[in-house]
Amino acid sequence: MSNDKNTGNSVLLVIDVQESFRQRANWAATSNPDVVRNVGRLVDAQRAKGEPVVWILHSEPGSGTVFDPERGFNRPIEGLEPAAGEPVLTKTSHNAFTTTNLQQLLTQQGVHEVVISGIRTEQCCETTARVASDLGYDVTFVTDATATHPIEHRDAPAGRSLDEVLADPRTLTTDAIVARTEYALAGRFARIATTDDLTATD
Template structure:
């Protein structure tokens, strides 16, 4: 399983200070995120945290909220900072993964349809095999410009619809774990871009 890595995307205090934040799904998400991290630790799959940084507001360094949420287990792996929606380009993460011959990414974190989905799409285009663990992602209700409201559950369903069999395999934590014996022996295509120097944020 050394060719795999778990991405924990934007699970940071910043979201707790956004006007759209809704804690309704938080306990269920937290349980699944921790379950996924623990499962990957048992398989010695590298766990990589990504934090989103902006110039102002709760996602700025000055806010003091660009730090992992307290429920996450202690993290001793690499941490990358990003300033765009995908976690791979411009953060040094893609280069880091390529240098370590990691070709399979497990996607989790916040928000489902935004940075998690965008990372899955970009990762697929870069040649990675993607497992998108929807239950280990979190998002919030949104309102369309036409006034129609979409629940967090509806948004997650839409993300699964557009990613499945095109950009990613959609799976639960249990399904992911059950697939690991076959995954460990499956050949994987190399990513499509060449290696450059990585930049890791501590």
């Protein structure tokens, strides 16, 4: 399937928009404070069309991190709530397909287009978009319904404060991350869209 037009039923994937991220210090430096509101708008529009929404949560069992289910943060961020009957899948890989039955669900529902939203832009969201494209889905990547955080240089010392990370000129800024993701996906793996594009009414 090509990535430049819609060919049928779509599914909205809400990837890792979970309380785990709000427990991290770098949440204060998120690229998109409106991510929850924009995801909510996409969810409302998708439901209004009678098309499916699938919720994905990331889990790292036994890790002791904020993604360890024992910590209790593996749930949608406050303000977002799966409706009755909407699948909630738990993944342990970066992309939403490899460690879940997502592809089976989409096949059963006759889905042709995958709409991507969530956290983090360049990690789980971008990786899911690439896999979905390789699996033959038309992919729409809604950048302003994703969010990410600054990335430290690979040689940066561990355990630095957020202020130290942000002050380091080698830190990759969120603007740079988002731009690189869009450049990598557009025309190859996905169509880039905005929340307004997908929620506009005629």
